[in-house]
Amino acid sequence: MCKFGAVENNVQITNSIAEGFSQITDMHPVPVDPDRLIAIAQKWGTPTYIYLEKLIRERCRKLINLFPDLPVSWLYAIKANDNPHLMDIIADEGLGFDTVSYEEVLLCRKIGAEPHHIFYTENNMTDAEMKGAVEQQVILNIGSLSRLEAFCDTFPGSSCSIRIKPDIGDGHHAKVDTGNEDSKFGIRLDQLSEAIAYAEKNRVAIKGIHAHIGSGIREPENLLYEINVLLDLARLFNDLEFINFGGGIPIPYRSDEPDFDLNRFAELASGRLKTFIGEEGRPIRFLFEPGRWIVGPAGILLTQINTVKDQGRKTFLGTDTGFNHLLRPALYDAYHGVVNISAPSDAETRVYDVAGNICESGDILATDREMSESKTGDYLAILDAGAYGMTMASLYNRRALPAEILITGKGFHKAIRQRKTPEQTVDEFLQDTGYSQKK
Ligand SMILES: Cc1ncc(COP(=O)(O)O)c(C=O)c1O
Numbered sequence: 001m002c003k004f005g006a007v008e009n010n011v012q013i014t015n016s017i018a019e020g021f022s023q024i025t026d027m028h029p030v031p032v033d034p035d036r037l038i039a040i041a042q043k044w045g046t047p048t049y050i051y052l053e054k055l056i057r058e059r060c061r062k063l064i065n066l067f068p069d070l071p072v073s074w075l076y077a078i079k080a081n082d083n084p085h086l087m088d089i090i091a092d093e094g095l096g097f098d099t100v101s102y103e104e105v106l107l108c109r110k111i112g113a114e115p116h117h118i119f120y121t122e123n124n125m126t127d128a129e130m131k132g133a134v135e136q137q138v139i140l141n142i143g144s145l146s147r148l149e150a151f152c153d154t155f156p157g158s159s160c161s162i163r164i165k166p167d168i169g170d171g172h173h174a175k176v177d178t179g180n181e182d183s184k185f186g187i188r189l190d191q192l193s194e195a196i197a198y199a200e201k202n203r204v205a206i207k208g209i210h211a212h213i214g215s216g217i218r219e220p221e222n223l224l225y226e227i228n229v230l231l232d233l234a235r236l237f238n239d240l241e242f243i244n245f246g247g248g249i250p251i252p253y254r255s256d257e258p259d260f261d262l263n264r265f266a267e268l269a270s271g272r273l274k275t276f277i278g279e280e281g282r283p284i285r286f287l288f289e290p291g292r293w294i295v296g297p298a299g300i301l302l303t304q305i306n307t308v309k310d311q312g313r314k315t316f317l318g319t320d321t322g323f324n325h326l327l328r329p330a331l332y333d334a335y336h337g338v339v340n341i342s343a344p345s346d347a348e349t350r351v352y353d354v355a356g357n358i359c360e361s362g363d364i365l366a367t368d369r370e371m372s373e374s375k376t377g378d379y380l381a382i383l384d385a386g387a388y389g390m391t392m393a394s395l396y397n398r399r400a401l402p403a404e405i406l407i408t409g410k411g412f413h414k415a416i417r418q419r420k421t422p423e424q425t426v427d428e429f430l431q432d433t434g435y436s437q438k439k
Pocket residue numbers: 077079080098100121176178212214215216246247248249289290291292293387
């Protein structure tokens with residue numbers, strides 16, 4: 001096993017079995033044959049994120065075909081997962097990119113995305129970032145009145161989009177509800193006339209309006225409500241070319257959770273969009289910018305059990321990963337299915353907590369889970385980890401980041417991020433701090 005081994009690209013695992021959703025272990029369907037995951041773990045080591053190209057492509061196509069007779073385009077919110085190899089796949093399927101920082105803008109540009117395919121929703125942007133975005137010629141979406149004024153003063157005669165606070169929010173957790181009345185995001189509804197007047201005075205064309213109500217929306221009605229809010233506001237904007245309804249399409253994390261009914265949502269939304277187009281008489285495009293829905297189910301975090309620890313009331317499976325690699329359980333109390341892929345399918349079950357190796361008592365990845373009887377050395381697959389996994393990872397406790405492996409559409413395994421050794425991780429840190437190593 002090459003725990004810290006070299007990366008080797010395009011190696012086909014010979015004992016792989018056909019991919020599919022048929023494997024049910026511990027109640028959670030694993031989207032790859034467990035034998036194949038174990039082969040990857042043995043070859044590349046753990047912790048490792050694994051992504052499935054085929055599934056990402058299928059999901060992109062589902063979205064692209066969702067509104068066949070409407071001018072709808074899709075942007076992928078790269079904050080969910082910005083591995084450039086995944087971004088290439090998604091761009092190849094015809095999606096543009098939604099970005100939320102100047103660094104994300106640069107990343108998109110450097111992987112070859114055209115400026116008009118990059119939507120940049122700023123958030124407390126600096127003047128330098130604003131100038132950078134204008135130089136990059138991306139679509140700049142401005143989220144506060146004061147920033148819009150600064151933009152108009154600096155770039156009179158230009159154009160932009162604005163983010164509106166629709167006063168309706170949703171999300172899988174209060175921390176990701178972005179549209180409610182108290183949200184820090186977007187321009188207030190009662191400030192819109194002032195915003196429009198300021199833009200007009202400076203001949204700035206507001207070509208787009210945008211809102212994003214939250215991530216992991218629980219009630220489709222809230223998204224439909226937001227769509228209505230933006231459609232109603234559209235008439236205020238003379239130069240309008242597009243309306244961006246944001247992202248937030250949820251995925252089920254629990255095996256008994258119903259999936260978001262995309263087709264039903266599209267049906268309801270289509271009716272409203274078609275009526276709007278009929279009434280408007282000007283060519284206005286519609287955008288959505290999901291992240292999680294595209295990559296979430298297509299990612300697995302593979303980890304190994306280092307310790308099985310009976311603490312009296314609880315038995316912990318101690319792993320070689322933690323909230324430094326998958327923050328969602330610690331930050332949002334989020335649930336991820338965890339499957340012991342080493343255990344035989346007819347194994348006895350026991351109740352465990354799955355713990356990380358970070359020195360914090362909050363470093364628990366799963367609580368009170370009935371799982372196959374587990375032992376040191378077994379591999380666990382943490383499911384639905386493709387979104388907000390690696391992008392939220394940190395070097396806390398000075399631990400190295402996971403490797404990332406893509407199972408390509410042709411069935412090859414490709415390393416798309418190399419694991420650093422502990423020595424490399426520490427050396428890079430010392431180098432970044434400008435500290436001269438003593439040993
Ligand atoms: C502005 C914006 N757009 C899009 C997204 C993507 O959300 P999701 O991954 O839930 O689709 C987010 C995430 O919170 C966001 O902040």
